[in-house]
Amino acid sequence: MNDVREAFGRLLEEPGPPPATAVQLLGAAHRAQARRRRAFGVAGAALAVLAVVGAGWLIPTERTPPPTATATATATATATATATASPFSGRPLSEPAARLVAQRMEKALSKVLPAGVIPIGEASEWGGDGSSPPNGITTVGAFTDLFVGPRHGPLKGGQFLAYLLAGTETGDGDLCALAPDRRLMNGTEIGCEVLAIRGSKVRVGRMREAVAPTRVASGYVEFHYAARYVDGWMIIVWELPYTNEPLDNPVGEGAVPMLDQPVFSPRGWRN
């Protein structure tokens, strides 16, 4: 269709702003990679010590029974569910499979977002290699960029990071109920606490992550996380401050959280 091609060609005659140079693009890519590493570094800390029975994957609609009573039952149910419901079997995930799971995670996560939080599109960035490291944990991660605020007003950016973990051991949906040496990496977790969210008590972990450890500036961000069983998987949700600034920009202690309250709904979460 030469006429269409010619029309496109005419359109491109319109002068545009100077394009970014390759060096500028490389710099932007480095900053994006640093942000991703920082986020996945946090998740990596969790992976080092968490082991959760893997299987199944849809978020249950009803509340899960207390962990102490269901650990054995979960393991049994998991073994059955693995063959049918889970896309994971400990084998490395292909890229399409990981992306598919990330998209499903995002849909599931979007259901627990409070009013006023707007996820961007469907295309969350996905990460993690879906492989089984030596500790037997299979991981799939997904990022979702979020904006918070009124739909027609100024929006505040944020990033929502979630991980699915699956391994060969039984685990507990409540990270804070685990022994300290089985929880998160030393130095990053600074304790557990119970938050009252809309009248419901929710137990969450609190983490501190060093950022921008450069000669110029360094600092910490603190944030909450929560974990939940999803039919044998554990889904861990973080709320991370979001910034497009280079990592060498100063980040002050106790950065302002994205939300006034944790992003997750108390519904369905273990107390």
Add this chain to the structure above:
Amino acid sequence: MDRDGEFTAYCAARSETLRNTAYLLCGDWHLAHDLTQTALIKLYLAWSRVNRHGALDAYARQVLVRVFLDERRRPWRRERGVADPAVFDRPAHDPAIAERLAVRAALAEVPPRQRAALVLRFWLDLSVDQAAEALRCSPGTVKSQTARGLATLRAALERMPELTEGQRR
């Protein structure tokens, strides 16, 4: 050559093509700049995996189209009038500029997925299967989107007084 070197060389060679494609998709140079940068960043993050399969161009193209389509779905995005009469109320002294504005306005009337199909098929000369891969849909869908896009574009061009009879064909 390490990844940074390969990426820099790739950007130097291909970013202009990607930016042009992005501009044809969105009709806005500044947005095209953002879309291209986002696509290239995603490519960088997946570089080793994609490069191993020799699929850099296909991956970059696919990401670019997806980023464009996702951007169009943002809930707060507000479309401007596609055939804004104000644009044509102002006389253009240069016929070439008037024609370009008319083509851009006509293209803006084509829905995003149809426009993406047109750009992939007729600007990038992709096959139906390649376009289907980039759009993540079936070849049949590409064919129907292309046909509808062509019909929409031609109908829009017919309404543009700035174009001569020959230019409309």
